[in-house]
Amino acid sequence: MNVAVLLARAALAHPHAPALAHGERVVADYAAASERIARLSGGLIALGVEPGDRVALVMKNHPAYWEALFATWHAGLTAVPIHSKLHPKELAFIFENCGAPVVIASDNTQSACEEAAGMCPGVRHVIGIESTAFARLAAAPPLPLVPRAPDDLAWLFYTSGTTGRPKGVMLSHANLLAMTLNYFSDVDAIAREDCIVHAAPMSHGSGIYILPHVARGACNVVAESGGFDAGEIFRLWRRHGQVTMFAAPTMVKRLTEAREDADPAGLKTIVYGGGPMYVADIQAAILRFGQRFAQIYGQGESPMTITASDKAVHRDSAHPRYLERLGSVGRAFTGVEVMVAGEDDRALPLGEIGEICVRGSVVMQGYWKNPEASSKALANGWLHTGDVGALDHEGFLTLKDRSKDLIISGGSNIYPREVEEALLTHPGVAEVSVVGRAHPEWGEEVVAFVVRRPQAPPSAAELDDHVVANIARFKRPKQYRFVDALPKNETGKVLKTALRSLL
Ligand code: AMP
Numbered sequence: 082m083n084v085a086v087l088l089a090r091a092a093l094a095h096p097h098a099p100a101l102a103h104g105e106r107v108v109a110d111y112a113a114a115s116e117r118i119a120r121l122s123g124g125l126i127a128l129g130v131e132p133g134d135r136v137a138l139v140m141k142n143h144p145a146y147w148e149a150l151f152a153t154w155h156a157g158l159t160a161v162p163i164h165s166k167l168h169p170k171e172l173a174f175i176f177e178n179c180g181a182p183v184v185i186a187s188d189n190t191q192s193a194c195e196e197a198a199g200m201c202p203g204v205r206h207v208i209g210i211e212s213t214a215f216a217r218l219a220a221a222p223p224l225p226l227v228p229r230a231p232d233d234l235a236w237l238f239y240t241s242g243t244t245g246r247p248k249g250v251m252l253s254h255a256n257l258l259a260m261t262l263n264y265f266s267d268v269d270a271i272a273r274e275d276c277i278v279h280a281a282p283m284s285h286g287s288g289i290y291i292l293p294h295v296a297r298g299a300c301n302v303v304a305e306s307g308g309f310d311a312g313e314i315f316r317l318w319r320r321h322g323q324v325t326m327f328a329a330p331t332m333v334k335r336l337t338e339a340r341e342d343a344d345p346a347g348l349k350t351i352v353y354g355g356g357p358m359y360v361a362d363i364q365a366a367i368l369r370f371g372q373r374f375a376q377i378y379g380q381g382e383s384p385m386t387i388t389a390s391d392k393a394v395h396r397d398s399a400h401p402r403y404l405e406r407l408g409s410v411g412r413a414f415t416g417v418e419v420m421v422a423g424e425d426d427r428a429l430p431l432g433e434i435g436e437i438c439v440r441g442s443v444v445m446q447g448y449w450k451n452p453e454a455s456s457k458a459l460a461n462g463w464l465h466t467g468d469v470g471a472l473d474h475e476g477f478l479t480l481k482d483r484s485k486d487l488i489i490s491g492g493s494n495i496y497p498r499e500v501e502e503a504l505l506t507h508p509g510v511a512e513v514s515v516v517g518r519a520h521p522e523w524g525e526e527v528v529a530f531v532v533r534r535p536q537a538p539p540s541a542a543e544l545d546d547h548v549v550a551n552i553a554r555f556k557r558p559k560q561y562r563f564v565d566a567l568p569k570n571e572t573g574k575v576l577k578t579a580l581r582s583l584l
Pocket of ligand 1: 240353354355356357358376377378379380381382410466468480483572
């Protein structure tokens with residue numbers, strides 16, 4: 082089934098329900114959105130592309146992004162959502178690799194896309210969403226929905242990658258449908274009156290929440306700032322109500338610490354994930370906004386869907402293992418199998434630490450034109466996530482760090498996350514990242530990069546006392562480096578490689 086069917090059905094069931102809003106303003110109901118998407122699809126096909134061809138979407142968050150995405154699917158094409166802040170050379174690599182004949186850009190990405198297209202003879206059209214060319218696409222005769230088989234590609238998702246060249250994760254229509262159904266079964270129910278506010282990039286984290294909301298005829302609200310503005314987000318909660326949002330942990334932290342007045346009455350759910358959420362941070366967020374949080378753990382290769390902690394887990398604060406549960410990433414989604422594997426790729430006993438592997442209908446088809454990486458990632462029928470963790474006797478999965486981030490000092494394994502969690506419980510610590518530095522005697526030693534709160538900046542000695550009071554001595558940082566900010570990639574993940582290179 083073509084996932085665009087979900088939108089066509091919503092238009093039949095709820096033609097007058099708001100489908101799309103830009104900031105506080107509703108710009109289309111489902112009937113109007115569906116009509117415009119059929120026309121845009123007709124316009125795309127008139128450019129001479131054929132079902133299966135790729136369309137690169139390089140846009141800041143904008144309602145036209147949502148339209149272009151569905152138009153691409155409706156026409157049987159494959160969407161390639163690309164982060165809007167990439168350098169022209171990075172764009173050129175992806176355009177060339179995926180072989181997209183058409184690129185759709187927004188005003189802020191147009192010139193970078195044109196520069197990149199200049200390096201890629203395969204790109205035949207770069208169309209800006211504000212241009213007359215886009216208006217012409219939207220005026221084409223409507224195209225009937227092009228059917229797609231379950232394994233046909235819907236989405237080529239280039240991994241953000243903190244190292245190496247990005248790889249195109251091949252997600253089929255069946256993968257995206259499985260992801261949608263798993264949201265309903267394990268994250269949250271969605272009603273027609275709900276909406277999703279897109280404040281994180283729709284090309285990444287926020288984009289995968291579009292489908293479950295469209296399936297229920299809920300409204301997709303695109304924050305107008307196109308970026309992340311806490312004041313605007315709070316206004317959108319008030320204006321629209323019943324709001325769900327996806328937020329990376331750093332965004333949750335910024336919302337929690339924002340000075341603006343926030344009435345959480347209009348907020349239904351914040352789904353967080355995409356990076357480690359520290360226990361101290363989620364507790365502070367719950368204190369400010371109430372029990373409105375759910376967590377997902379996923380990766381591009383198994384989008385949104387490996388494990389989840391729903392609101393019930395967050396609410397159950399009387400549970401004797403509440404803090405451990407908060408520090409975990411929850412339990413396997415209904416539709417996936419999760420295995421913690423040892424070196425031989427077999428399941429380890431509960432409690433033991435190994436590589437997290439996933440199997441199920443949400444798992445990618447492989448990497449685009451990269452059979453070697455595909456067969457490595459999908460060896461023995463399991464997706465090898467590259468993440469390391471352990472399952473407990475109640476089925477909760479706790480992530481340790483990625484294997485390359487593990488610090489081995491004097492033969493002992495030290496998981497940076499544990500040291501980071503301990504440091505973050507100190508009131509003077511705003512952000513922290515822990516890495517290993519080569520040491521002639523111990524192999525590696527622990528170094529902590531710390532962003533301090535300006536009001537009461539703690540000294541290294543104070544932090545050391547704090548760590549020793551909370552975790553084993555051998556894990557304590559041998560050095561504290563005080564920095565103004567941590568280096569992060571475009572999706573907000575801390576670049577540990579950059580920190581290591583500073584050492
Ligand atoms: P990406 O493919 O860019 O979405 O990155 C996926 C990676 O982010 C995963 O393999 C994990 O390392 C990390 N990640 C995703 N969700 C979580 C989470 N809830 N907690 C900790 N790390 C996460």
